[in-house]
Amino acid sequence: MRVLVIGAGNMGLTYAEGMAESPLLSKHNLRIYDTDPKKIESLSKDTRFNVFDNLEDCLPKADIVFIAVKPYHSDGLFEEMKLMINDSQIFVSLMAGVTIDTIQQKLNAKKVIRTMPNLPAQVGKGVTSYTESSDVSKVEMLMVRNLLDTTGTSIHVNTEKFIDASTGISGSGPAYVFYFMQSMLEAAQKMGFSDYDSKILVSSTFEGAIELFNQNSISPKSWIEKVASKGGTTQAAIDSMDDNNVKQLIQDAAYAAFDRAVELGKEK
Numbered sequence: 001m002r003v004l005v006i007g008a009g010n011m012g013l014t015y016a017e018g019m020a021e022s023p024l025l026s027k028h029n030l031r032i033y034d035t036d037p038k039k040i041e042s043l044s045k046d047t048r049f050n051v052f053d054n055l056e057d058c059l060p061k062a063d064i065v066f067i068a069v070k071p072y073h074s075d076g077l078f079e080e081m082k083l084m085i086n087d088s089q090i091f092v093s094l095m096a097g098v099t100i101d102t103i104q105q106k107l108n109a110k111k112v113i114r115t116m117p118n119l120p121a122q123v124g125k126g127v128t129s130y131t132e133s134s135d136v137s138k139v140e141m142l143m144v145r146n147l148l149d150t151t152g153t154s155i156h157v158n159t160e161k162f163i164d165a166s167t168g169i170s171g172s173g174p175a176y177v178f179y180f181m182q183s184m185l186e187a188a189q190k191m192g193f194s195d196y197d198s199k200i201l202v203s204s205t206f207e208g209a210i211e212l213f214n215q216n217s218i219s220p221k222s223w224i225e226k227v228a229s230k231g232g233t234t235q236a237a238i239d240s241m242d243d244n245n246v247k248q249l250i251q252d253a254a255y256a257a258f259d260r261a262v263e264l265g266k267e268k
């Protein structure tokens with residue numbers, strides 16, 4: 001099985017690194033292609049994969065092709081790729097919004113798997129949702145799933161609506177968590193803590209809360225009740241958030257990302 005990753009950015013490189021560390025592929029079978037000469041130069045020193053700056057040398061013989069460029073670069077890329085591909089190749093898109101139908105038409109490809117990964121893949125804690133075109137067999141799906149799982153965990157969804165929806169929850173989601181962290185860091189700094197202490201207070205609080213959540217089958221709502229004493233400090237904070245409609249605002253933000261994913265698909 002020969003795998004090619006197109007686009008050595010945040011996502012493409014992360015997937016290439018995940019696959020390189022797994023026993024599924026040898027270096028010889030893992031290729032990465034990018035158009036940025038600086039990236040090519042720095043990657044060339046990396047012994048984990050074969051690096052290419054020319055599609056002709058790496059695309060025709062690949063069995064599985066991960067596409068990890070920005071959605072607005074996809075048209076140009078598809079145009080270049082389409083004369084070099086064949087019907088047995090499987091194309092795995094990591095791009096937000098770009099639909100299976102668009103990829104099949106613009107690339108003239110048959111077998112397409114559309115995914116939505118997320119950035120914690122960089123530390124093996126990613127979650128990727130995925131769905132496929134009808135030409136992809138169960139065995140091929142399993143092969144690709146094994147590759148996706150080298151960066152964390154994955155969930156299969158039946159329709160592309162859920163790929164766009166997971167963009168709003170897990171794809172963009174790490175940024176919402178970082179937004180919350182940044183807000184708490186700034187509050188800690190305003191209260192007079194040093195940058196170092198602020199970071200410890202905030203990161204330990206997130207880490208501890210996630211650990212509690214993962215080790216028990218209790219809902220976040222019930223955990224809030226365990227932290228909040230009646231008439232106490234936590235209740236004052238939660239009341240402030242409720243008064244400011246924070247829950248609704250977070251849900252609106254997730255829907256804004258979901259809607260934008262759908263819109264990106266229509267812009268193609």
Ligand SMILES: NC(=O)C1=CN([C@@H]2O[C@H](COP(=O)(O)OP(=O)(O)OC[C@H]3O[C@@H](n4cnc5c(N)ncnc54)[C@H](O)[C@@H]3O)[C@@H](O)[C@H]2O)C=CC1
Pocket residue numbers: 006007008009010011012033034035036039068069070071073076077094095096116117118119171172
């Ligand atoms: N960054 C994130 O957290 C997530 C990103 N995605 C999706 O992943 C895709 C990539 O995003 P990032 O990795 O963040 O972008 P990035 O900008 O870090 O990487 C894109 C790479 O593609 C290369 N590139 C551009 N045109 C090319 C071409 N024609 N052929 C080969 N390489 C080309 C660029 O040089 C760059 O190295 C996007 O479509 C995005 O929607 C999905 C989920 C999460």
Ligand SMILES: O=C(O)[C@@H]1CCC=N1
Pocket residue numbers: 096167171172
């Ligand atoms: O912001 C974006 O469009 C991409 C998709 C999900 C995360 N980053």
